[in-house]
Amino acid sequence: MDAYAATAAILDPRRRSRATPASDDAHSDQDDAKISVLSERERVLGHLQLVAGKQNADPILAALQDLAAVRREVDRSTRQLMAYGRRFFHRPYTYKELAEATGMSQTNVRTGFNESDVDAVAQTIGQTPYPELALTRTDPDPVDPAAIAGMLTRLEPYFDDPTLPARVAELLEARGYRAHVPEAREAGKVATKQYVRWVKRWPDGSSSSLYQERGVLSTAPKVTAPGRQFYSECAKDGLAGIEEKLATFDEHMTRDA
Structure with missing residues (x-):
């Protein structure tokens, strides 16, 4: 096996592909896969010979x-997708x-x-980016869902309906x-404050925070x-009342943003 064929074999797509699940047509699938692999190897081999021949270069x-x-x-692509x-x-x-994901x-x-x-992303998609919000001690990212x-x-003991905080x-x-939840001032300690801080970013890049605490949701x-x-006094307003107030609040914030 010469250097070209050896290099093509090393770049064999089977080394990078995932295993194909077994099926009733396993033999047929394997035959098709073998043909596909050989075809791809021939393509890689031809490409190497062409490039190396034009540049008088070593195939490796x-x-x-x-x-x-x-x-x-x-x-x-990875950098731009993360951005x-x-x-x-x-x-x-x-x-x-x-x-x-990465x-x-x-x-x-x-x-x-x-x-x-x-x-580069903004130019590609024709969209203006939001500014990156600075993180504070009480605004960690990301927050463990278990902490929330x-x-x-x-917070449940402060409500007649213990399911209301989660709803x-x-x-x-x-x-x-x-x-977001409060963080302790010292490592290894438990935060003494009891609330969940809810943050929303608006079209102009600004943000607002609502605090869900003992029976209340408020700025x-x-x-x-x-x-x-x-x-909002959560128990008094109920879920429907809270939703109505949130809709009004969000509408006002979006209009002003």
Whole structure:
């Protein structure tokens, strides 16, 4: 086997393909797969011979150069897809979701793209990106769903209907709010404050927060601007009343954004 054939064999697509589930037509499928693999190997072999012949290059080096070009393209596409997921949605993909999809760590995802990638995506799709919100100590990203569920459970004793906190949470999620919980000031400690903070980003890039705590869903007391305040006594308003107030609040915020 010469260098061309050996290189084509190393690049054999069977080395990268997933196993095909067994079926009644297994033998036929295997025959078709074998024909496909041989055809692909012949294509790769022909490509190597053509490239190496034109450039008077070694087939191994030519194949490595091809793979380097593919890797650069994959890296570019990965960076831009991460930028798209983080910067072009009201409710951006979490770092955890992107990390699991790419096989990268969350830290590497955070630093895996930059503004030039964001600009490239914006130019490609003709859409303006949202600004990246700075994260604060009480605004972690992502939040473990178990932490949210645990906090909602801690709020249940303050309601006559213990299912209401979770139902309000589902309503807020459906309206595009993202949940956050307080963090302890020291590692290994448990946060003493009991609330779920719900954050929503608006078209102009600004955001607002609603606090779900002991029987109440409201904006922070420091929010005093007309139309930007929200307050609901959950048990008194009921789910329908909360939804109506949220619709009015969201409409006002969207109009002003």
